[in-house]
Amino acid sequence: MLSLTCKTAIKAVIYLASKYESGQKSGIIEIAEYIDASEHTVGKMLQTLVKEEVIFSSKGPNGGFYMTVKQKGQPIINIIEAIDGRDVFKQCGLGLSKCSSTHPCPMHIDYKLVRDLFERLCREKKICDLCEPLNNGIAYLVG
Amino acid sequence: MLSLTCKTAIKAVIYLASKYESGQKSGIIEIAEYIDASEHTVGKMLQTLVKEEVIFSSKGPNGGFYMTVKQKGQPIINIIEAIDGRDVFKQCGLGLSKCSSTHPCPMHIDYKLVRDLFERLCREKKICDLCEPLNNGIAYLVG
DNA sequence: ATAATAAAAGCATTCATTTACTTTTATTAT
DNA sequence: ATAATAAAAGTAAATGAATGCTTTTATTAT
Numbered sequence: 001m002l003s004l005t006c007k008t009a010i011k012a013v014i015y016l017a018s019k020y021e022s023g024q025k026s027g028i029i030e031i032a033e034y035i036d037a038s039e040h041t042v043g044k045m046l047q048t049l050v051k052e053e054v055i056f057s058s059k060g061p062n063g064g065f066y067m068t069v070k071q072k073g074q075p076i077i078n079i080i081e082a083i084d085g086r087d088v089f090k091q092c093g094l095g096l097s098k099c100s101s102t103h104p105c106p107m108h109i110d111y112k113l114v115r116d117l118f119e120r121l122c123r124e125k126k127i128c129d130l131c132e133p134l135n136n137g138i139a140y141l142v143g
Numbered sequence: 144m145l146s147l148t149c150k151t152a153i154k155a156v157i158y159l160a161s162k163y164e165s166g167q168k169s170g171i172i173e174i175a176e177y178i179d180a181s182e183h184t185v186g187k188m189l190q191t192l193v194k195e196e197v198i199f200s201s202k203g204p205n206g207g208f209y210m211t212v213k214q215k216g217q218p219i220i221n222i223i224e225a226i227d228g229r230d231v232f233k234q235c236g237l238g239l240s241k242c243s244s245t246h247p248c249p250m251h252i253d254y255k256l257v258r259d260l261f262e263r264l265c266r267e268k269k270i271c272d273l274c275e276p277l278n279n280g281i282a283y284l285v286g
Numbered sequence: 287a288t289a290a291t292a293a294a295a296g297c298a299t300t301c302a303t304t305t306a307c308t309t310t311t312a313t314t315a316t
Numbered sequence: 317a318t319a320a321t322a323a324a325a326g327t328a329a330a331t332g333a334a335t336g337c338t339t340t341t342a343t344t345a346t
Contacts, residue, residue: 001144004304007238014249027322040306047324060313061321076250095150098286106157106273106282107219110264118257130249139249143241147334170292183336190294203343204291291344299336306329314321 001118006083009045011035011141013079016055016065017072018131025064036142045083052082067127076130077122089119144261149226152188154178154284156222159198159208160215161274168207179285188226195225210270219273220265232262 002010012031019026032042046065050057054074057065080088092099093111101108133139145153155174162169175185189208193200197217200208223231235242236254244251276282 002236004238007236010250011237038305041304043323044305044325050323057323058313059311059321059323061315063313063322065323093145093150094154094284095147096283096286103286104276104282105284106276107153107268108282110268111261114257114261114264117260118254121253121257125250125253133247133249139247139251140239141237141248143239143246168292181335184334186293187295187335193293200293201343202291202293202341204345206292206343208293287346289344289346292342294339294341296339297337299334301334302332304329304331307327309324309326311324312322314319316317316319 001088002080003084005041005045006080008035008037008041009049009079009083010076011037012042012046013049013055013067013127014131014134015141016067017127018134020067020069020072020131021135025058025062025066027064031065034141049079049082052078054078054082072128072131073126075123076125076127077119079127080122089115089122091115144231145223146227148184148188149223151178151180151184152192152222152226153219154180155185155189156192156198156210156270157274157277158284159210160270161277163210163212163215163274164278168201168205168209170207174208177284192222192225195221197221197225215271215274216269218266219268219270220262222270223265232258232265234258 012035015031015034016026028043028046029039031046032039035042046055046057049055050065055065055067055071057063092105093107093115094105096105099105099108105111134141155178158174158177159169171186171189172182174189175182178185189198189200192198193208198208198210198214200206235248236250236258237248239248242248242251277284
């Protein structure tokens with residue numbers, strides 16, 4: 001459902017959000033190391049997130065990527081739509097291009113149930129909700 | 144969640160099952176044309192399904208691929224496991240290799256809900272359940 | 287037996303995604 | 317102003333999945 005890059009993006013953003021309290025910005029290398037991902041993939045992907053205003057960045061010494069309180073309050077779906085596009089939750093379970101309630105594939109009704117549940121979860125869960133268990137040592141971004 | 148080949152496999156099997164009443168076997172070309180997929184991909188994929196005993200095949204004139212009543216009663220998950228492997232419904236939503244209830248990613252609980260719902264659907268729905276709406280002209284495999 | 291048919295198998299190519307490298311641009315501290 | 321830092325941007329390579337092609341093997345009807 002989600003691309004590898006998109007999963008990496010969610011992890012990176014959760015990490016960034018969890019660093020908010022420290023008041024410090026994070027560089028590409030730091031983020032990539034923490035979530036155990038390729039530096040280059042992370043760099044490209046963060047660029048996209050900045051362009052889509054999911055996160056902010058600043059150049060130069062003491063520069064890096066960071067988030068505002070408002071951005072921490074964004075739903076996860078903002079990350080997903082920025083990276084994988086707006087149609088993730090509209091795709092047919094069997095890959096038909098025009099699958100809909102009026103022209104359904106045989107799995108349409110059931111698959112839509114799953115897809116909609118996932119979408120709801122991604123709309124309801126805020127970035128800050130997910131970084132909380134990380135800060136409490138209850139959840140992990142690697143392993 | 145499912146690979147392109149896996150989606151093609153599900154469509155091919157639903158088509159085969161829907162042809163059961165006719166008592167006729169279907170060749171690679173016929174199947175590929177009906178579900179609008181690459182002949183070669185379909186050939187390879189059907190081979191795998193035969194090896195995993197999801198469907199049967201016979202060579203020679205009047206040969207082709209076909210299914211028994213028993214095979215039509217299989218759950219969809221049999222197709223998925225044959226093509227994409229047994230771990231599809233065990234994978235972490237963020238791609239962690241060791242994500243579990245004791246070492247969860249921040250999305251674990253919520254994602255598991257979605258994953259489990261999808262798995263349940265794939266275990267409960269039988270192949271013959273899905274070819275029924277097709278036979279009734281209520282659902283489609285192309286478009 | 288032979289020819290025709292159709293799946294099985296192996297190898298090669300294409301395509302998309304991911305990862306890697308290099309150069310450029312902006313910012314800050316000195 | 318200058319040097320150092322760090323993101324932005326553009327291009328290239330590597331990987332993996334999907335597709336394409338060719339040969340082999342098995343079966344059936346004649």
